[in-house]
Amino acid sequence: MMWRAWLRPLTWLAVLLLATVGMSWLAPLFHWLQPDTRTVVYNRQDFLYLLWLHVELVFASGLAAALTAMIAGILVTRPGGRDFLPLASQIASIGQTFPPVAVLALSVPALGFGAAPTLVALGLYGLLPVLRNTLVGLDGISPTVLEAAKGMGMSPWQILFRIELPLASRVILAGVRTSVTINIATAAIGSTIGARTLGDPIIAGLINGNTAFVLQGAILIGLLALTTDSLFEAIQRRLDVRRGQSSVV
Amino acid sequence: MIELQGVTKRFGDRVAVDNLSLTVESGEVCVLVGSSGCGKSTTLRMINRLLPHDAGRILIDGRQIASFDPQTLRRGIGYAIQGTGLFPHWTVARNIGLVPRLLGWSPADIEARVTELLNLLGLPPETFAGKFPHALSGGQAQRVGVARALAGNPNILLMDEPFGALDAITRENLQQEMLRIQAQLHKTIVFVTHDIDEALRLASRIVVMHEGRVMQYDSPDVLLRRPANAFVENLIGSQDRGLKAAALRQVSELLDREAPTDDLSGEAPALLMEDTLRQALSLMFRHHRESLRVVDGNGDSVGVIRLSRLMAEGF
Ligand SMILES: Nc1ncnc2c1ncn2[C@@H]1O[C@H](COP(=O)(O)OP(=O)(O)O)[C@@H](O)[C@H]1O
Numbered sequence A: 001m002m003w004r005a006w007l008r009p010l011t012w013l014a015v016l017l018l019a020t021v022g023m024s025w026l027a028p029l030f031h032w033l034q035p036d037t038r039t040v041v042y043n044r045q046d047f048l049y050l051l052w053l054h055v056e057l058v059f060a061s062g063l064a065a066a067l068t069a070m071i072a073g074i075l076v077t078r079p080g081g082r083d084f085l086p087l088a089s090q091i092a093s094i095g096q097t098f099p100p101v102a103v104l105a106l107s108v109p110a111l112g113f114g115a116a117p118t119l120v121a122l123g124l125y126g127l128l129p130v131l132r133n134t135l136v137g138l139d140g141i142s143p144t145v146l147e148a149a150k151g152m153g154m155s156p157w158q159i160l161f162r163i164e165l166p167l168a169s170r171v172i173l174a175g176v177r178t179s180v181t182i183n184i185a186t187a188a189i190g191s192t193i194g195a196r197t198l199g200d201p202i203i204a205g206l207i208n209g210n211t212a213f214v215l216q217g218a219i220l221i222g223l224l225a226l227t228t229d230s231l232f233e234a235i236q237r238r239l240d241v242r243r244g245q246s247s248v249v
Numbered sequence B: 001m002i003e004l005q006g007v008t009k010r011f012g013d014r015v016a017v018d019n020l021s022l023t024v025e026s027g028e029v030c031v032l033v034g035s036s037g038c039g040k041s042t043t044l045r046m047i048n049r050l051l052p053h054d055a056g057r058i059l060i061d062g063r064q065i066a067s068f069d070p071q072t073l074r075r076g077i078g079y080a081i082q083g084t085g086l087f088p089h090w091t092v093a094r095n096i097g098l099v100p101r102l103l104g105w106s107p108a109d110i111e112a113r114v115t116e117l118l119n120l121l122g123l124p125p126e127t128f129a130g131k132f133p134h135a136l137s138g139g140q141a142q143r144v145g146v147a148r149a150l151a152g153n154p155n156i157l158l159m160d161e162p163f164g165a166l167d168a169i170t171r172e173n174l175q176q177e178m179l180r181i182q183a184q185l186h187k188t189i190v191f192v193t194h195d196i197d198e199a200l201r202l203a204s205r206i207v208v209m210h211e212g213r214v215m216q217y218d219s220p221d222v223l224l225r226r227p228a229n230a231f232v233e234n235l236i237g238s239q240d241r242g243l244k245a246a247a248l249r250q251v252s253e254l255l256d257r258e259a260p261t262d263d264l265s266g267e268a269p270a271l272l273m274e275d276t277l278r279q280a281l282s283l284m285f286r287h288h289r290e291s292l293r294v295v296d297g298n299g300d301s302v303g304v305i306r307l308s309r310l311m312a313e314g315f
C-alpha cells in the first residue's frame, strides 16, 4: 500500500522526463501548427540541461527560503523574540501582495544580470509563504497542549522538536508547497534577466514570434509544477498516515 | 507535604492570589473551590512553577521549590488539566509514557508502566494503547490524562478541573474512579474545581477561595456544619446543606446493631453499610418508614437505621 502514495509523482516525473528528451519527436505536430516556420523545436540548448538548471535554481532558493523562514518563524514565537512577532506577521502577509515579477525586477539593479539576482529574488519571495505558514502553524497549537507539555517537565527544546514542529508540520509543509510552486513559475521569468531556465524557449519564442517555442517551454514548466505538487501531496499523506489521520484518504 | 506561606501573585496591578497560606499533608486530597477567576489555577500553577510567585514561600517536603530545577520539579509532580492537553500526534501509550521517558526509564519499564496504568484506569491496553487521542471519548481522554499524570509515579498530583468538561454521568464515574485509585495509591493531591459538590465528594480538606484569598480551610464535614462566613454559606447552599452533609457520611456510622429486625422486613428496601445517610433519608421519605433494615454484602441483616437517630445527629 505504501508505494501507491508515490505513484502519482512518479508518473508525472516520467511524463516530464519523456517530454524533455523527446520533444523533437513532436516536431510533426509543431510543424502542423506552424507550417511556415523552419525551426519548430527549440534547439539552442538541450531541454534536459535547461530543466536541470531550472530545478537547481528552484531547489537552492527554496531550501534556503524554507530554512530561513522556519528559523525566523520559530525565533519570533519564542519568549525572547515575541516582540518581533507582529512585524514578522505583517511582512509575511503584506509581502505576498507584492508581485514576484517586481521582486525579480528590483533585484537586478542590486545584483546585476544572471542567475544570482534570480536566486535571491526567488529566495526572498519564497520566504513569505513559509514564514506565514510557520507562524500560523505554531500559533494554531492548542495552548492546553503546550501547558501540558511544559507541566510534564519537557524542556523548551523538547517542546519545540517533539510537540510544536510535528504539530505544525502539515501547515508548514503546505507553505513550502506554495512557495516552491510559485517559484517554479517565477524562475522562468528569470530568463528575462539572464538566468538560464525553462523560460529561455518562451522568451525566444516571444521575441521571434515562434509560438511552438513558447508552447514547449510552457509544457515543460507545467509538467515540472505538476510533478513537484504531487510530490508534496504524497509527502503530506505519508505524514497523515503516520499519525492515524488517514481515515479520510 | 506541600506548604504555601504568604504566597502572592500579581498580574500587572491585579492581585490574583493574595497572601495565601496553606498546608497540604501527605496523602490528603485538598480541593480548591471558588468561582471562576478567584485564583485557583494560578495557585496550582505556582506549585509546579509554571508561574513564578511574587512573594511568600512554597515548600515541598520542607524544601523550597525555588531550589529545584523547574523541569526536574515538574517531572516529579503529576499534572492533569481540563481538556486533557493530550498530544494529538502521539498514541495513547506514547502520551502516557512521556514522563517515564523524560526520566530515562528503559523501554521495557515504560511499556509495563503504561499497561499497568491503562488497566488501573479501566482502559483495556489491547484496545487503547495504539489509539490516537482524536479517537477517544471525552471520558476516555480524561482517563488517559490522569494516567499520564500518574505515570512517573509522583507523590504529588495537581489536577485543574480535570472533569470540568465532562457530562454529569461521566464526571461522576471518574470521581468514583479517582476515589478508588486514591484509596490505593495515597497520593498528595491538590484538586481545583468550581463545583462545590465535586469538592465535597472528593476532598479530605477543602479550601474555599474568593478573590485570591482563603475564606475557609476545613474538612467537608466542618465546612458544612460551621461555614466561616456568609460567602461560604452561600457557596454550600443554605437550603440543602443538611442533605449535602448527610451525603458525606455512611449508614455504618449511625447503625443500631442490636435492634430487632423482624418487623422491618417487607416491601421497603434494605440499605448497605456503605450507603450514605442521604440515601437512607431518601428511602425513608419514599417508603414512609422511620427505620430501615441494613444488610451486609450477602443480604444478611446487620442492624437498623432510624430516623430519630439521624434527627438527633442534626446536619
Ligand atoms: N497569564 C495571565 N495573565 C494575566 N492575568 C491572568 C493570567 N492568568 C490568570 N490571570 C488572572 O488572574 C485571575 C485568577 O485567574 P485563575 O487563577 O485562572 O482563576 P481560576 O482558575 O480560579 O478560574 C483572573 O482574574 C485572571 O484573569
Ligand SMILES: [Mg+2]
Binding pocket: B037, B040, B041, B042, B160
Ligand atoms: Mg482555572
